[in-house]
Every structure is written in structure tokens, then in C-alpha cells.
Amino acid sequence: MELRPEQLAAQAGKQPLQPAYLIAGPEPLHVLEAADAVRARARADGAEREVFEFDGREPDWNALAASFAAPGLFAPRRLLEVRLPGGKPGRTGAEVIGAFCADPPPDTHLLIVADEWSKAHHGKWVDAIARCGVVAIAWAVKPHELPAWIDRRLRERGLRATPEAVQGLAERVEGNLLAAAQEIDKLALLAPEGTLDLATMQSLVADAARYDVFRLLEASLSGQPAQVRRILAGLRAEGEQVAGLMPMVVRELLRGAALAQAQARGANLAAEMKAQGLWEARQAPFRRALQRHSAPLRWTRFVAYASRIDRAAKGRGPGDPWQLLERLLLAVAEAPATRLLAGGGR
Missing domain, CATH: 1.10.8.60 (Helicase, Ruva Protein; domain 3)
Incomplete structure (x- = not known):
């Protein structure tokens, strides 16, 4: 069956665990809450939880398949959680998932969590999960x-x-x-x-004047490098984590990329900004950023660098995430600073 993530979160505690779940989409809050509801139900049932991280390196689908058939070490029930950030299991992974869904063991439950999702991600393996369990896609709130x-x-x-x-x-x-x-x-x-x-x-609510990620991004887009450094230092001193900032950073960079593409093809920029959900007060920083970085390829580069930062922030890639984030935001703030993204120092 297919449910909205909010429906799944509300129902998980009241109904028996399904054999399989797919929870995916670009809205992290809804993904997190729905997945947490499934995990909580599994804990309440006394299930043992095993996590498989498939983050782009060669996924060991054979290990997952073997785990399907293995008995639990400490509990009669098990929840096998697969973290699949890109949302694409590949041919082997799709076959492993499909085989599980065709004949799920009564004491084993599969939870797949993905950050990315679009219609292009849909496949037979998704249909297989929907037939035996629940598919919940967390689309972004407009x-x-x-x-x-x-x-x-x-x-x-x-x-x-x-x-x-x-x-x-x-x-x-x-x-x-x-x-x-x-x-x-x-x-x-x-x-x-x-x-x-x-x-x-x-x-x-939080004082709008305090150092926060919204003002950080506004400073970067508006071309204020000194403000970028100051706000980053404030966020770091307040105990913020780079991993928690990156969803907002990526969102704004993707907006910039869409606007740069619209501008390049001669579209109405004001109409495109409205379509991107930018309030009038927030349009000026993007206009200034597009004057510095008019080429869509430049914004694509920014987004790719943001992915590198996200990996570093989650311990999956090299580099100091705070330093990498500063380099990215300074590059957005002033065109000459884009040389920092080549990986060199200052």
C-alpha cells in the first residue's frame, strides 16, 4: 500500500509491523518521523535492529540477502534497515529486495530509507514493497x-x-x-x-537577529564574505553541526541553479522566482548572486561541492566540514573565491 509519511507515522504504533517499508523523499522531517515510528514499533515488539549503510560505495547486497535467512542473535524478531541515500539499489539490489518481498520471513521486517526520490526512481522493486508492505514518499511541502x-x-x-x-x-x-x-x-x-x-x-520564536543559517545563506548570496565568516563562527560556537545545515544550503543552491538555467534560456526571472517559492523580500540576494554567477554550470559545481561537504559532515568523506562549508559560501559570495573549490588553500 501507499501512505503519506504522516499517515505512516500515525499508524505505525497502532498496527502490526508490515514485512517491508520504503520511506523516501526530499523532505527530511517527514522521512525521519515516519522511519522513527517504524523503529519505535519494532522496539516495542522486541525486535533486534540491524543497519546496512549503502551510501554509494560497492553495496554488499549479498550480505543483506544472507541476513534475511539468518536467525536473530538476541531476539526472535528483526528489523533490517537499509540506508540508501540515492534511492537506487541497482539491478542486484532490486533483485534482492524483490526476492524478499515475494516471500518475506514472518519474523523479519525490511525498512529502506532514502533521501532522494523522483518518478525516475520507481521500479519493480518499489511495486514489490507496495504489494507486501508500505511505500511512503515524503514530497517537499510547497x-x-x-x-x-x-x-x-x-x-x-x-x-x-x-x-x-x-x-x-x-x-x-x-x-x-x-x-x-x-x-x-x-x-x-x-x-x-x-x-x-x-x-x-x-x-x-527564535530571534531573527541571532546568527542562524538563514542569515548565513542570505549573506553568501548577497556577496558579504565578512558576514559569512562571522555568522559561521557564531553557528559553530553555538554548537550547530554542519550536517544539520546542509539540507538548507543545498536547497538554496538548487534554487540558484534553477534560476540560472531560467535566466540562460531567457525566461521571466521574476516569474521563475515566484515559482521557486521566493518571497519578494528574498529575491534580491538571488538576483545579486546571479549577477556574479550567471552560468548554470557554476551552480552545478556549487551543488556538487555541497554533496562533498555533506559526506564529510557525516564521516563518509575527507576534509573538515566547517572549512569546506566556508569555502563554498565564500565562493558564492565573491566570484574570485571560486578558486577555493579546486581543493587548494587560501
Whole structure:
């Protein structure tokens, strides 16, 4: 069957574990919450959990296949979790997954989690999971959908807010559901009784003037290298982790790439920015960045470098992630700094 990730998260604790799950998509909060719900149910059932990391190196699908047939060492039930960031198992992986789904052992459950997803990822192995288990794709929440999403999340936490307050929070988090969820959890602890108005909301959520990733990206796009260094130092001092910043960094770079492509083909840039969900106040930094980096290939290079940073931040690649992130954002901020991306020093 196919469910929305929110449906899966709500149902997982009330229903028996299915033989197989595929949870994937570009919206990390929904992927995380749905996968956590499956893991929690497995723990409640006393299942032993085994994790397979297939992150681009030669995946050992034979090891997974062997594990399907092996008995659990410490528990009668098992949850085998496959982390497949790119969302493509290849021919061998698809065959292994398909074979499992055709005759799943009664005491073994398969959970596949992927970050990337599109219609091109669909295949027979996905259909096999849907037949015996659950497929949940976490599509990104569109800008016009964000206020309604925030309102629902507030109500789930027992909160009420005026439309102006909801819109204010939507503008504050700018499409980042992880940030929105964190702010709403904070509001659940701090908010007074009654309906939150805009002034109360603004007083309780994170101060927009504090060093945060949104201002960091704005400084980079606007061409303010000194501000980039200062904000990065502030984020690091506050204990932020590069891995937590990268989804937002990648999102903005992908927006820049789409805008550069639109500009190159002579499309209406204002219309494209609106289609990308950029509020008017956020358009100026992108316009300045496109003046410095008009070639779409340059933005493709930025995105590829961001992938390198993400790997380093997760311990899957070489380099100091903070230093690599600084090089990338400085390259966006000033064209001559793109030489830093060649891997050399300063």
C-alpha cells in the first residue's frame, strides 16, 4: 500500500509491523518521523535492529540477502534497515529486495530509507514493497502549503494561532520543516493559554537577529564574505553541526541553479522566482548572486561541492566540514573565491 509519511507515522504504533517499508523523499522531517515510528514499533515488539549503510560505495547486497535467512542473535524478531541515500539499489539490489518481498520471513521486517526520490526512481522493486508492505514518499511541502502545515502541527500540539501568527512563523522558517517543527515544540512548552497572536509568536520564536543559517545563506548570496565568516563562527560556537545545515544550503543552491538555467534560456526571472517559492523580500540576494554567477554550470559545481561537504559532515568523506562549508559560501559570495573549490588553500 501507499501512505503519506504522516499517515505512516500515525499508524505505525497502532498496527502490526508490515514485512517491508520504503520511506523516501526530499523532505527530511517527514522521512525521519515516519522511519522513527517504524523503529519505535519494532522496539516495542522486541525486535533486534540491524543497519546496512549503502551510501554509494560497492553495496554488499549479498550480505543483506544472507541476513534475511539468518536467525536473530538476541531476539526472535528483526528489523533490517537499509540506508540508501540515492534511492537506487541497482539491478542486484532490486533483485534482492524483490526476492524478499515475494516471500518475506514472518519474523523479519525490511525498512529502506532514502533521501532522494523522483518518478525516475520507481521500479519493480518499489511495486514489490507496495504489494507486501508500505511505500511512503515524503514530497517537499510547497510554499503555499506551508501555513496550513504549520497550523495543523500547532493543533496537534494543542496550540491555536491566528492566521497572521501562522504566516509569521512560515516566513521565519522559510520552508524548512525541521526548523518549523523545532519552533512549534518550543511553543508547546512556552506559549500561554489562548490563541497566539503575531506579537506573542514573534516574542517566543527564535530571534531573527541571532546568527542562524538563514542569515548565513542570505549573506553568501548577497556577496558579504565578512558576514559569512562571522555568522559561521557564531553557528559553530553555538554548537550547530554542519550536517544539520546542509539540507538548507543545498536547497538554496538548487534554487540558484534553477534560476540560472531560467535566466540562460531567457525566461521571466521574476516569474521563475515566484515559482521557486521566493518571497519578494528574498529575491534580491538571488538576483545579486546571479549577477556574479550567471552560468548554470557554476551552480552545478556549487551543488556538487555541497554533496562533498555533506559526506564529510557525516564521516563518509575527507576534509573538515566547517572549512569546506566556508569555502563554498565564500565562493558564492565573491566570484574570485571560486578558486577555493579546486581543493587548494587560501
